[in-house]
Amino acid sequence: MKSVLIKLFLTCCLTTTIISCTQEKKKRVLNFPDTNLAAENLIPKPLQMIPTNGGFALDKFTAIYTSQNATGYEEVGQFLAKKIKAKTDLDVQVNVDEIPGREGVIYINQSDSLELETPEAYQIYITSDSVILNSNSAAGAFRGIQTLRQLIPEVSSDTLAEYPVWTIPTGKIVDSPNFEYRGSMLDVARHFFSVEEVKKYIDILAYYKYNVLHLHLTDDQGWRIEIKSWPKLTEVGGSTEVGGESGGFYTQEEYKEIVAYAAEHHITIVPEVDMPGHTNAASVSYPFLNGNGKTPKLYEGTHVGFSTFDTRKDTVYAFINDVVREITELSPGPYFHVGGDESHVTKKKDYIYFMDKVVDIVKQYNKIPIGWDELATANVDSTSIAQYWGSKENAEIAVKKGMKIIMSPAKKAYLDMEYDTESKFGLHWAAYIPTDSAYVWSPEAYDGIPLENILGVEAPLWSETISDISEAEYLAFPRAIGYSELSWSTEENRNWENYKVRLANQAPYLERMNVQYYPSPLIDWKKSKNTFEEIKKD
Numbered sequence: 001m002k003s004v005l006i007k008l009f010l011t012c013c014l015t016t017t018i019i020s021c022t023q024e025k026k027k028r029v030l031n032f033p034d035t036n037l038a039a040e041n042l043i044p045k046p047l048q049m050i051p052t053n054g055g056f057a058l059d060k061f062t063a064i065y066t067s068q069n070a071t072g073y074e075e076v077g078q079f080l081a082k083k084i085k086a087k088t089d090l091d092v093q094v095n096v097d098e099i100p101g102r103e104g105v106i107y108i109n110q111s112d113s114l115e116l117e118t119p120e121a122y123q124i125y126i127t128s129d130s131v132i133l134n135s136n137s138a139a140g141a142f143r144g145i146q147t148l149r150q151l152i153p154e155v156s157s158d159t160l161a162e163y164p165v166w167t168i169p170t171g172k173i174v175d176s177p178n179f180e181y182r183g184s185m186l187d188v189a190r191h192f193f194s195v196e197e198v199k200k201y202i203d204i205l206a207y208y209k210y211n212v213l214h215l216h217l218t219d220d221q222g223w224r225i226e227i228k229s230w231p232k233l234t235e236v237g238g239s240t241e242v243g244g245e246s247g248g249f250y251t252q253e254e255y256k257e258i259v260a261y262a263a264e265h266h267i268t269i270v271p272e273v274d275m276p277g278h279t280n281a282a283s284v285s286y287p288f289l290n291g292n293g294k295t296p297k298l299y300e301g302t303h304v305g306f307s308t309f310d311t312r313k314d315t316v317y318a319f320i321n322d323v324v325r326e327i328t329e330l331s332p333g334p335y336f337h338v339g340g341d342e343s344h345v346t347k348k349k350d351y352i353y354f355m356d357k358v359v360d361i362v363k364q365y366n367k368i369p370i371g372w373d374e375l376a377t378a379n380v381d382s383t384s385i386a387q388y389w390g391s392k393e394n395a396e397i398a399v400k401k402g403m404k405i406i407m408s409p410a411k412k413a414y415l416d417m418e419y420d421t422e423s424k425f426g427l428h429w430a431a432y433i434p435t436d437s438a439y440v441w442s443p444e445a446y447d448g449i450p451l452e453n454i455l456g457v458e459a460p461l462w463s464e465t466i467s468d469i470s471e472a473e474y475l476a477f478p479r480a481i482g483y484s485e486l487s488w489s490t491e492e493n494r495n496w497e498n499y500k501v502r503l504a505n506q507a508p509y510l511e512r513m514n515v516q517y518y519p520s521p522l523i524d525w526k527k528s529k530n531t532f533e534e535i536k537k538d
């Protein structure tokens with residue numbers, strides 16, 4: 001009798017028509033080893049988690065169903081299926097015709113529940129036979145599926161089943177971001193990064209629930225975006241980079257490809273054209289722009305503050321109008337970054353005159369101007385945003401004007417700062433920023449900036465010392481993972497001792513993604529393989 005039952009059980013579990021196997025499948029689920037919903041693999045830490053005892057079996061019978069008349073939900077379901085395939089090799093189907101009695105369903109639903117108070121909020125209910133993810137927008141669903149991805153174990157569970165099963169612990173997760181703006185910046189001007197490299201950076205940012213990638217597209221050393229009405233910007237200004245390498249630029253088609261890829265990851269691209277300083281590459285291309293009285297030459301060094309546009313020429317503003325028009329036409333996001341930092345050779349009155357005019361141009365194209373914190377010193381008001389990178393005085397001016405502030409204090413959030421004196425890349429003019437120091441600070445209460453002014457957090461990665469994505473990854477990771485928690489999770493939910501265990505558990509993901517992270521000795525990495533060292537030694 002016993003052998004007949006075992007045979008029946010195996011037959012049922014091996015067959016793809018699972019209708020008749022309901023009992024056996026349920027039994028198998030109950031046989032799972034203890035699993036407890038906990039944040040041990042989750043970064044950023046969710047607002048609230050309520051574990052129940054049990055496991056949801058992610059296996060070859062699992063299917064995903066999404067709201068079908070809510071924009072973007074099906075795409076979120078497809079994205080999850082693709083990532084499940086990459087992690088487990090399971091082919092999970094999306095919105096296939098319902099099979100009666102199917103177990104193991106992941107539902108991704110649009111919901112107008114008032115509990116989902118922000119567009120990116122989501123709730124997940126995991127039971128032994130279903131996962132229900134509710135959000136009021138596709139962006140919320142997308143953030144929620146990152147949590148699900150992190151809950152799927154790296155290896156399949158040891159069960160009685162004849163086929164692999166990944167056990168997701170049951171319980172309820174309620175989550176919502178602390179800040180609405182959660183960004184990182186790539187300086188593609190000092191060293192150029194290819195479309196594929198930028199896409200890889202987007203992949204990792206999305207996994208940690210970032211929603212902004214700011215591209216620093218222009219600087220003294222290079223102009224990186226095609227402007228059709230001013231072709232020499234890229235022909236001449238795009239030809240160099242720091243250290244004498246060959247530079248590069250994005251065609252408008254390539255830039256659109258980055259914007260679209262970011263949008264699939266619910267990430268907004270913030271384009272930056274830095275001005276009136278940091279403009280040598282533009283002025284070499286079109287010398288009439290130059291306002292520093294010298295003949296501009298291509299520049300491959302790393303000094304700052306020597307260049308400026310001529311702020312008193314109408315033709316300069318006609319040029320800027322074209323640049324802003326062409327870039328905003330390609331950029332669906334709400335922001336345009338005008339730079340405005342370190343204009344050391346622009347007279348103060350000229351700087352104010354210039355920034356006022358540029359902010360007006362940006363607004364004419366229905367974009368919200370962002371500038372580095374110096375922008376607050378122009379005649380701007382609460383409709384512009386200041387990106388704080390270190391000046392308390394500028395931050396105070398911004399607060400008095402009622403401006404929103406993006407927190408990027410160089411001493412804490414600059415990804416290009418060295419970890420310590422042994423760092424292979426980076427600078428240390430602001431600070432050494434080891435992995436703990438990057439995490440242990442409060443964007444909610446920094447330099448006296450009131451919480452109500454803070455739009456969010458951004459971690460900029462300047463590229464003076466790095467020339468490819470693996471070097472960028474060394475500086476960005478693991479610190480950018482910590483900034484995701486600083487911008488998403490509430491202060492009460494953040495704790496270094498707890499975080500460092502969760503960070504250690506990111507190693508398998510980072511290694512699977514071939515991310516050349518810095519293996520900080522402060523972290524007891526789940527896998528201690530130092531891939532970066534190995535690659536560099538080869």
Ligand code: ACM
Pocket residue numbers: 341342372389
């Ligand atoms: C900056 O670091 N110059 C914004």
